[in-house]
Amino acid sequence: MKERLSAQERRRRIVEAAVELFSRKGFRGTRTREIAEAADISEAMIYRHFATKRELYSAIIEAKSATEELLASAATVAQRKDDAGVLRAVGLKMIEQTEADPSLMRLLLFSALEGHELSDIFFESRVKRLHEFLSNYIRKGIKEKRFRSMDPLIAARGFIGMIVHYLLIHELFGVKRPPRSSPEEVVEQFASIFLKGIER
Amino acid sequence: MKERLSAQERRRRIVEAAVELFSRKGFRGTRTREIAEAADISEAMIYRHFATKRELYSAIIEAKSATEELLASAATVAQRKDDAGVLRAVGLKMIEQTEADPSLMRLLLFSALEGHELSDIFFESRVKRLHEFLSNYIRKGIKEKRFRSMDPLIAARGFIGMIVHYLLIHELFGVKRPPRSSPEEVVEQFASIFLKGIER
DNA sequence: TGCTAACAAGTAAGCACTTACATACTTACT
DNA sequence: AGTAAGTATGTAAGTGCTTACTTGTTAGCA
Structure with missing residues (x-):
């Protein structure tokens, strides 16, 4: 099993990986699989932190708006x-x-x-x-x-x-x-x- | 069966429908199915005129560049x-x-x-x-x-x-x-x- | 009658998202 | 202090739907 992080830190790393991919390839062009690989976790972990791919995207936009x-x-x-x-x-x-x-x-x-x-x-x-x-x-x-x-x-x-x-x-x-x-x-x-x- | 058009005219109509969709939703965001529906033909007809979706997209860019x-x-x-x-x-x-x-x-x-x-x-x-x-x-x-x-x-x-x-x-x-x-x-x-x- | 435009119905791969289960950390009771 | 129970973090292996592209066949036109 992979290293165990706090929910907050794991979430941060997912967002970090997702920002890079969404900005390079867009929402539709980014696969949740890629995000998981970039964050070095399983896809299921993304869905523990965000209900949908869209929700992850929205969280990023809101953060970047702030x-x-x-x-x-x-x-x-x-x-x-x-x-x-x-x-x-x-x-x-x-x-x-x-x-x-x-x-x-x-x-x-x-x-x-x-x-x-x-x-x-x-x-x-x-x-x-x-x-x-x-x-x-x-x-x-x-x-x-x-x-x-x-x-x-x-x-x-x-x-x-x-x-x-x-x-x-x-x-x-x-x-x-x-x-x-x-x-x-x-x-x-x-x-x-x-x-x-x-x-x- | 649908009306029968010359290859040239049919191709033109496919491109016309595809331009609208690609410009609105991007390459990845556009489904070949949608293009077919917008052009009022079957998907197979797209592939008679263009080998791949990408080739259709390229044809559009080249035309718009001219x-x-x-x-x-x-x-x-x-x-x-x-x-x-x-x-x-x-x-x-x-x-x-x-x-x-x-x-x-x-x-x-x-x-x-x-x-x-x-x-x-x-x-x-x-x-x-x-x-x-x-x-x-x-x-x-x-x-x-x-x-x-x-x-x-x-x-x-x-x-x-x-x-x-x-x-x-x-x-x-x-x-x-x-x-x-x-x-x-x-x-x-x-x-x-x-x-x-x-x-x- | 042969050629080409057309379609209906696939097919295999890809995709967002789920489930069932395993493992580490925290807490509380003795 | 030791440990069992409970909880949160994690994964492997799906699931069913979507999607780019194909195949086999039909029908209009020279």
């Missing part, structure tokens, strides 16, 4: 009133996090495409709140006459879109980036274009 | 040397096409996520060539001193990213757009920010 790292760090930088700094920080953080662990982006896309019931919650916690944060920042800038008059939400989505698209191209479609275009330089260019574009 | 409408219309507008006009035209065309038929975008994403072998070809024909077109346009503008010095490919991807992200949000994640933000107005705002951002 973290707040990006927004927290963005809020810190925002206090400095350095527009270029805010854009650079948000952009870089998004890229750093996604490159360090692409599973979140893939899970988000898979869950939306596969029409999972919690896809909306996932989107709201990960994307919508980021839009709102940047939108509020831009709205303030408009009021304070640093930026010209425009729809702040659309503008915010525009900037986030530049970054997201960069991530899609490189992380999903596997485009290699030439040596001269590091994330820092790309974000710098996006921030520069965008900021010059919204300033008075 | 059309050139967007690039052709973009090239026409580009001759006018109206920068804002070019950006608006490219952006609007992307949105119009995707809203009229979201299957292409979904197929592109699904094929990349599911790791289909032809995903690269698909990406190059639909996305990379658009990047290159806009990149060349911007490069010329830089040479002609209308735009400031920058990496034209990164800039091009930035603008495309704004539009792609708009489409992702609305077509994939189902965000409703408020009545005042029509595609025209959104594209106008993106083009305005971007153009002001890259001009000298």
